[in-house]
Amino acid sequence: QIQLVQSGPEVKKPGESVKISCKASGYTFTQAGMQWLKQAQGKSLKWMGWINTNTGKTTYAADFTGRFVFSLETSASTAYLQITNLKNEDMATYFCASGRDWFAYWGQGTLVTVSS
Amino acid sequence: DIQMTQSPHSLSASLGETVSIECLASEGISNYLAWYQQKPGKSPQLLIYYASSLQDGVPSRFSGSGSGTQYSLKISNMQPEDEGVYYCQQGYKYPPTFGAGTKLELK
Numbered sequence: 001q002i003q004l005v006q007s008g009p010e011v012k013k014p015g016e017s018v019k020i021s022c023k024a025s026g027y028t029f030t031q032a033g034m035q036w037l038k039q040a041q042g043k044s045l046k047w048m049g050w051i052n053t054n055t056g057k058t059t060y061a062a063d064f065t066g067r068f069v070f071s072l073e074t075s076a077s078t079a080y081l082q083i084t085n086l087k088n089e090d091m092a093t094y095f096c097a098s099g100r101d102w103f104a105y106w107g108q109g110t111l112v113t114v115s116s
Numbered sequence: 117d118i119q120m121t122q123s124p125h126s127l128s129a130s131l132g133e134t135v136s137i138e139c140l141a142s143e144g145i146s147n148y149l150a151w152y153q154q155k156p157g158k159s160p161q162l163l164i165y166y167a168s169s170l171q172d173g174v175p176s177r178f179s180g181s182g183s184g185t186q187y188s189l190k191i192s193n194m195q196p197e198d199e200g201v202y203y204c205q206q207g208y209k210y211p212p213t214f215g216a217g218t219k220l221e222l223k
Contacts, residue, residue, distance in 0.1 A: 044203060045160065045214045061211045095159055101207030102150035104171065106159035 002026035004096050006107035012086050012114055019082040020110045022096030029077035030054045032098045036070060036081050039109070040092040048094075051079060086114050118142050118206050122215030128223040129194040137218045139204035141185045148208035151180055151189045154217075155200045163202075164189060196222055 007021040022034065036048040049060040051070040058070045069082045083090055091114040097103035119142035129135045139149065147167040152160035162171045164180035167187055177192040191198055199222050204215040 044216050045205075047212045047214075049211075059210075097159075099162075101148055101212075102162060102165045102205060103152075103160070104162045104165075106161075109159050 002098070002105045004098060004105055004107035006094075006096060006110045009111040010113065012112065013116055014086055014088060014114055016086050017082060017084045018086060018112055019080055020094055020096075020112070022079045022081070022107050024077045024079070024098070027098075029074060033100065034070070034072075034079040035097045035099065035103060037095045037097060037103075038064075038092045039095065040089075045095075048081075053079065083112070086112075088114055090114055117211055118145065118209055118213050120204055120206055120213050120215040122202075122204055122218050124218060125216070126219040126221070128221045129191075130223045131194055131196070133194045133223075134190065134192045135194060135220065136191075137189045137202050137204075137220075139182075139187045139189075139215050141187070141206055141208075144184050145206045145208035147183060148206055149180070149182065149187045150205045150207060151178075152203045152205065153198075153200045154203065160203060191220075194222065198222075 003025045005023045010018050030053045033050045035050040038046045048064040051058045067084045071080045093109040093111050095109050096107040098105040121140045123138045149167045151164040154160040163174050163178050168180045179190045201217045201219050203217050
């Protein structure tokens with residue numbers, strides 16, 4: 001069965017960086033793009049962008065340019081989200097998800113806590 | 117960006133009751149509308165896609181309808197496991213956008 005397994009919770013200080021992984025299994029990794037979404041505590045979901053797992057081309061939503069980087073380790077069927085220069089407003093749960101127009105498969109989420 | 121307005125913000129239903137949640141898009145989205153259920157501490161689960169198609173494994177008491185800018189999710193015969201937050205999402209234009217969510221509780 002299709003599974004997306006994300007790395008564990010992170011606690012970081014403002015200004016630090018974090019890298020979250022999303023390991024896919026149960027399907028051919030390069031045949032479905034990987035989406036990234038953010039959910040602050042008690043809030044709705046916000047789409048951050050996606051990475052084409054076949055070509056590596058990235059697309060970022062307007063609010064997620066500059067400090068956010070999507071990358072791949074195709075040999076390990078793993079996608080990554082790196083956030084640099086963390087700010088308080090980056091504190092949230094981050095999800096990877098598979099799908100194009102909608103998202104049928106989701107990782108379990110990675111909570112990023114930003115605290116001095 | 118396309119704005120998705122969900123209503124109500126919250127509701128409570130009795131066991132066996134039928135409930136409806138509405139979603140209004142700021143422009144036509146040609147049925148590119150999905151519904152998700154999210155339980156506390158869990159990732160969202162896709163229930164309905166393309167406005168009315170039931171995702172595999174989702175109980176048939178969930179149904180979706182609508183067209184143009186107005187869409188709805190109906191849950192028939194409310195069960196305890198249906199408690200959670202429900203989100204609509206448009207997949208018609210980038211960026212995909214979500215409604216604010218509707219919290220459904222068992223009365």
